[in-house]
Amino acid sequence: MFLLLLACSEYDLKPSANVPEPLGDSGLVELFAQLETDPTTIASVVCEEQLEVVMLSNVGEAELVVDAVSIDGDGWEVVQADVPLTIAVGESTDIVISGTDGTADLVIQSNDPDGELRIPLQAAADTSPWVELVEPAVDEIIAEQAAVELVALVSDGQDLPEQMQVEFSSDLTGSIGTVTPDSSGTASVLWAAENRDPGLQTVSVSVVDTCGLVEFDSAEVCQQAGYEADELDISTWSFSGTASWDGSNSWVELTPATTSQLGSAFQTATSLDGSSISIRFEFFIGNGSGADGLAMTVIDTSRMTSFLGNAGGCIGYGSHSECDGGGPGLPGWSVEVDTYQNGHDPTAQDHVAMSLDGDVANPQAWAVLPEMEDTGWHTFEADLDSGHLTVSIDGVAYIDQAVSVSSFPAYVGFTAGTGSLTNEHLIKSLSVTEYACEE
Numbered sequence: 032m033f034l035l036l037l038a039c040s041e042y043d044l045k046p047s048a049n050v051p052e053p054l055g056d057s058g059l060v061e062l063f064a065q066l067e068t069d070p071t072t073i074a075s076v077v078c079e080e081q082l083e084v085v086m087l088s089n090v091g092e093a094e095l096v097v098d099a100v101s102i103d104g105d106g107w108e109v110v111q112a113d114v115p116l117t118i119a120v121g122e123s124t125d126i127v128i129s130g131t132d133g134t135a136d137l138v139i140q141s142n143d144p145d146g147e148l149r150i151p152l153q154a155a156a157d158t159s160p161w162v163e164l165v166e167p168a169v170d171e172i173i174a175e176q177a178a179v180e181l182v183a184l185v186s187d188g189q190d191l192p193e194q195m196q197v198e199f200s201s202d203l204t205g206s207i208g209t210v211t212p213d214s215s216g217t218a219s220v221l222w223a224a225e226n227r228d229p230g231l232q233t234v235s236v237s238v239v240d241t242c243g244l245v246e247f248d249s250a251e252v253c254q255q256a257g258y259e260a261d262e263l264d265i266s267t268w269s270f271s272g273t274a275s276w277d278g279s280n281s282w283v284e285l286t287p288a289t290t291s292q293l294g295s296a297f298q299t300a301t302s303l304d305g306s307s308i309s310i311r312f313e314f315f316i317g318n319g320s321g322a323d324g325l326a327m328t329v330i331d332t333s334r335m336t337s338f339l340g341n342a343g344g345c346i347g348y349g350s351h352s353e354c355d356g357g358g359p360g361l362p363g364w365s366v367e368v369d370t371y372q373n374g375h376d377p378t379a380q381d382h383v384a385m386s387l388d389g390d391v392a393n394p395q396a397w398a399v400l401p402e403m404e405d406t407g408w409h410t411f412e413a414d415l416d417s418g419h420l421t422v423s424i425d426g427v428a429y430i431d432q433a434v435s436v437s438s439f440p441a442y443v444g445f446t447a448g449t450g451s452l453t454n455e456h457l458i459k460s461l462s463v464t465e466y467a468c469e470e
Contacts (some may be wrong), residue, residue: 064120065091066143073130073137074153076189078242081130081154082110085137088123095119099140100126106133107152130154157242160187160195164236164248171250172468175229175257179222183236183248185212190240192216197238203228203254212238229256229467253468257309258301259461267300269444271338272347282459285347285447288319291355293342296458297330297444303465305329305363305441309414312445312461314368317406319453322371326446327413331439334362338444340389344373347446349391351375355450360389364436366413366422367391370404371452383422383429387436396420398429404454416466 069086089095100112112126128137130152137150166182173179181199185192197218199207204227208220218236235249265276274285274294286292314325326348330338340348341356346367350360353374364387372379375392381404384397403409412423415436422430443463447456 062092063144064089064093064095064118064142066095066097066139066141066145066148068139068148068150070150072151074151075130075155076157076242077130077132077154078157079131083128083130084125085128085150086123086125087118087139089118089120091143092120095141095143097139097141099138101138101140102128102135102152103138103149104133104135104152106131106154107135107137109137128152132156155189157240157244158188159244159246160185160190160238160240162197162236162238162246162248164234164250167234167250167252169250169252171252173227173252173254175224175255175464178224179227180219181207181222181234181236182217182219183212183238185216185218185238187240189242195238195240197236200235200237201227201232202235203230203232207234227254229254229465231468256301256303256465256467257463258298259463267298269295269297269299269338271295274445274447277457282315282457283445285325285445285456285458286449286454288449288453288455290449290451290453291342292449292453293339293347293446294448294456295338295347295444295446297328297338297442298461298463299442301463302332302440302442303463304438304467305331306418306436306438307416307466308441308443309412309416309464309466310443310462311410311412313408313410313459315406315408315457316368316370316454317404318455319404319449321404322450322452322454323373323448324367324369324371324454325456325458326365326367327411327443328361328365328446329363329415329441329443331362332442333440337361338446340446342448343450344371344375345389345391345448347448349386349389351391354391360386360391361446362388363439363441364395364415364434365389366430368400368403368411368424370454371450383424385420385422385430385434395434396422396430396432398422400424400429408459 067088067090095118107130110127135152139148162185192212198209212218239245272294273292274296283296285294340360341354343355345354348361348365381400384394414421420434
């Protein structure tokens, strides 16, 4: 566009520095349009299709006429541009383009004296994130009591770790937790023992980026079954006879140091496989005149009628004509710590013996023990796995042999008895594991 100006030479005025120079002697000044864009370049990560708005502005001194808008290259197209179009001085208008995956130029042709204007365009299609399950490891056997930390590492070519979401899950228990990774790409959750199911299972981790692309990793692991009963929940135990919970000392008293006592305490919250089990606890025998002993019993819940066997030398779990009561023994298997010799005992010394179904006169295995009535706490461990029984006291294995025990649903508990002689029999710190996993 041209603007006619009158040159007032008779007033001897000089043109301002901001005023266009006259075109020769004619006094005419030519004004130009000038195109400016925002943005001047575009680079974007594309989920499916990325729309971009480009603002065209006339920063010149004459009307801007845009004759054509086009794409030179791949992966981009013009969505909205009503050309030709005219933009007044100081005004703007928008055009819309879209990109999928490729490099191109947005080409704008106008009456700007500089000619066509090119805006570099780059669209990179989003790529899937990467994830690795670090913990637990493949084929790991998870202990039954402790909380387990699940850990994964993630990364992405376009997103920062903090922009992604990570979920851990198990095919047995479902979702374990969803977290945001830290800046290093590490994501972790604690898997509480009470939220885990025993047995073989697949632990998985998934990561989703800002475009919704998802990647997975997984590991097959095995969760042992069991429980700890250090802090006793009275409602989950069955007490019979003289047995009771001593809350002030956090232990089970099976018998006081009094004659003719009989007591039992069984943990009934969890039923486990009685043929594949590991049991650990601490016991105390003493403060009396020397009888009779205590027993740990894995009782067959499908055959039981009571939590008490017979008194005296049958120590509350067994059955024998010598014993007071005359009833049946407890079904399942038992390991006794016997501190008094009865006629059916294999030795006069303190001893450990394993019997089936309370048959105290015919133990499957037995061994002599050092003095157990020493008013000290002793650690007892029994492991029955694949038909092999190991019994240790204070870290020394006294029984280590094959035994014949079939699978059955079981509770774990304790019995003790006194006769004409006495002892206090105490239990604490019970831990039970079912071997739900093969080593």
